[in-house]
Amino acid sequence: MSSAKQGIALRVRVAFMAVCVVVLAIFLRLINIQWIDGNRWGNLAEQNGFQYRDVKPMRGSIYAENDVLLATSVPLYRLSVDPFIIEEAIFKKDIDSLSVLLALHFQDKSAEEYKKKIVDARTAKKRYITLSPKYVTYQIRKEMMKWPIFREGQRKGGVLFERVNDRSYPFDVLGARTVGYVNDRDEGVVGLEYSFNQDLAGKMGRSLYQRISGGEWKPVNDGTQIKPVDGFDIYTTLDMNIQEIATTHLREALVEYEANFGCVIVMEVETGYIKALVNLGREEDGEYVEKYNYAIGDQGSTDPGSTFKLASMAAVLEDNKLLDLNDTLNIGNGTYNYYGRVMRDAGGTSGNISLLQAFQYSSSVGVSKLVMKQFGNRPQAYINYLYKFGLATPLNFQLAGEARPYIKNPLDPTWSAVTLPWMSVGYELKIAPIHTLTFFNAIANKGKLMQPILVKELKKANTVIKSFSPVIMNEKICSDTTLTKLYQMMEGVVQQGTARAIRDNKYRIAGKTGTSQKVKDGKYVKQYYTSFAGFFPAEAPKYSCIVVIDSPQGVKLSGGDVSAPVFKKIADMLYIRDLEMQKSILNLPDKSPFQVNIPEKNVVYAKDVEAVSKALSIPAFIQANAEWVFPVTKRYAIEWQEKNMLQNAVPSVIGMTLRDALFLLENKGFKVFFDGKGKVKSQSLMPGDKLPQEMKITLYLE
Known part of the structure; x- marks a missing residue:
């Protein structure tokens, strides 16, 4: 019995070994067919008609x-x-x-x-x-x-x-x-x-x-x-109704001015969503077609011109918060010589003008002098502001081909003594329209810098595979104080400045014109890159927009004459078709009597406010330990906040009565001259400047 069992076990082992050998042989044959002779068998299969x-x-x-x-x-x-x-x-x-x-x-x-x-x-x-x-x-x-x-x-x-x-x-x-x-x-x-x-x-x-x-x-x-x-x-995120509106009005302007190319971007302020992206270039037969993305690409990246002055003013105002828009500067006859290179204003302004007027009328001399005064000895500080504003770095836009901004710094071998003044007015740098608009959009969005978004979602049937939510690139590019001044300046451009032709009584537009003279073979030629960037309605911004028209032909070739009207036509159409936008303006609360009767420019002695309030039994909300204060209107009250008066710098007395201004300045050792009656409208010395050797100052009253 034992020998029988051994025989069976032996036969099982032999059979098992035989099966293993067969399986191994099959496996090796498969490897040979698949990997060693795979190409030969594949070619043979193809020859036999299968592939x-x-x-x-x-x-x-x-x-x-x-x-x-x-x-x-x-x-x-x-x-x-x-x-x-x-x-x-x-x-x-x-x-x-x-x-x-x-x-x-x-x-x-x-x-x-x-x-x-x-x-x-x-x-x-x-x-x-x-x-x-x-x-x-x-x-x-x-x-x-x-x-x-x-x-x-x-x-x-x-x-x-x-x-x-x-x-x-x-x-x-x-x-x-x-x-x-x-x-x-x-x-x-x-x-x-x-x-x-x-x-x-x-x-x-x-x-x-x-x-x-x-x-x-x-x-x-x-x-x-x-x-x-x-x-x-x-x-x-595209809205094809807005896309069609923008395309129609851009094409009309390009045909009228026989321009080289043009582009329009419309962005939703709060989210950064692109609602329209139009690019039209001229063909040999005179037709305009979408053949290149000038809005984001290298061919559209150039000296932006005067729209860049908004960034320069933002940097100056943020760096010196004592500056008031009514402060004055002298631009002479509208020309200024920077180290042998002459800068000229095109707007005809001259003499003493306010900071607000310098921006409204796009005075290159005025803006460059402000920048040179504030940053002439520390140009890198100015460049740092441009980075903070999102103008010097890529936006990582969802479309391939985004032009990289070209912003020089003092270590650049091409940096010269005239770089800073010319850069401050939009020359010696290159940015695409998408970068300009993103910055303007941040101003409209209370300082919040949003990344432009074109694609919201990827879907498979009704299932969302990936979503692209609004991205905040910088929570606050500048202070609320600076934002308020920038708002006022941009509205001033449209109300009484270089874009006053597009002023509207139904709603307000805030923006800036741009006219950049083009360079060919190292020389300026009579060809221009015109633009207008801004947002609307200024009372409650919903959309920001930039319009660029390159090399228009004709007599009037400024951004205010060529590009701004296209912006206005687009804005009008969007305003008409958007009832919610209209309601956002109609529902704004009316200004209270306090806001009408007490202008926020007034700077007064805190103890005077306290005494008057006590005599009239009016509650006074005065910042603790403040010496000089100015009113900030709230909905149901007025708060008096401290006006910082630097000890070793020229103080701002704009908005003060002559008595208060004399009290403050004479206590600092100034000999004060004045002209006119009323309150101080402007002063001869720039607030924030170092105290001069001759302690003389002239006040202009109105």
Whole structure:
């Protein structure tokens, strides 16, 4: 019994070893076929007429707001047939009817020609022929499946519909450079199609094909197919109504001025969402088409001109908070010589002007003198403000091709003695319109710097794959005090400055004109880059916008004459169609009597306020330990906040009565001269400056 068991165990071991050897041999053979002789067998399979080929997925669609379709891949079908597989009885019975239907639908051959093509292929035992180069839609495919012969299906009727994807753009040229397009390989070339190509494209599938007579390939349904994975859909922030409005008015201006190119960006203030992005360039035939993204790309990145003065004024006011917009400076005859290079004003201003007037009338001499006075000995401090304002670094915009800002610093080999004054008025630097607008938008957004957003979501059907929420790049680019002054300056440009032609009584616009003279071969030429950037309604900003028109032709070629009217037309259309925007203005609280009767410019002696308030039994909210105060109006009360008077600097007495101004200045040792009556409107010495050797100052009263 024991020997029998041993015999059985031996046979089991032998059988097991034999199975292992067979399995190992099969495994080694598979490795040999797959890896060592794989290419040889693959080539042999191809020679024998079989090949695995890629199957394209359906490319994702691109949408604007409210699910408006901007780009989509329409599934079309190539109609082919295997004439040899059709049963004889069916073929003879229905070939004539089928040929007539093919001729009626495609209208490229007669019924007799279609019949001959199919009969000849059947006689030659061809297993695959394309009936027409024209594609058919899914709905037509469904109808064709009811036709004679085809209704028998692929196995008996030989019909084969091969899917091909055709990229369609419902809005055609509207926003074409932003949406982009694909090449013949279904790859994105520019715009969103390129920037989000990986998300839109999906993943390739694989399917077995058989080569048949004529060198054509026929798909074989052998169950080994790997289905393609369709791409994600993109949902953008674009509003096609705003896009159309901006395109229409920009095109009209470009045609009128025979300009080289132009662009418009409309941004939602609170979120940074791009609502319109228009780029139009002139073709040789005079037509304007979307051929380059001037709003963000290198070709649109240039000296911005006077719109950059807003950044310079923001830096000056933030660095010296004692400055008042009524403070004066002398610009002489509107020219100034900086180390042998003369700067000239184009606006005709001269003499003593206020800081507000320097900005309103775009005085390059005035702004550059302010910057040189504040930062001449420390230019890097000025550059640091530009970084803080978001003007010197990339925005990481979602479209590829964003131009990198070119902002020099004192260590740059091209920095010279005249760099700072010329940079302060928008020269010797390069930024794209998208960067300018992002900064202006931050002013409108109470100092909050938002990253521009063009794409909100990636979706698969109704499932959100990825979302792009508003991004705060800097919570506060400057103080509220500076923001208030910037607001006043920008509104002043439209109310009585270089853009007064677009002033409106229904709502207010705040902005800045820009006119940059172009340089060719190292010399200034009579060609200009004109722009207007701003936001509206200024009372409760909802949209910011920039309009750029390059190289306009004609007589009046300033930003106020060329670009600002386009801005106004766009703003008017958006205001008319937006009831919520209108309500936001109508619902603003009226100013209280306190705000009307006590201007916030007034600076008074704190003890006087306390005495008057006590005598009239009026509560006085005075900041503790303050000597000089100014009123800040609240909705139901007035707070008196401290006015900082630097001990070793020229104080600001703007808004004071002559008595208070004399008291303050004479206690500091000044000999005071004055002209006029009333309160101090301006003073001859700049507030915040070091005390002069000759302690003399002149006050101008009104």
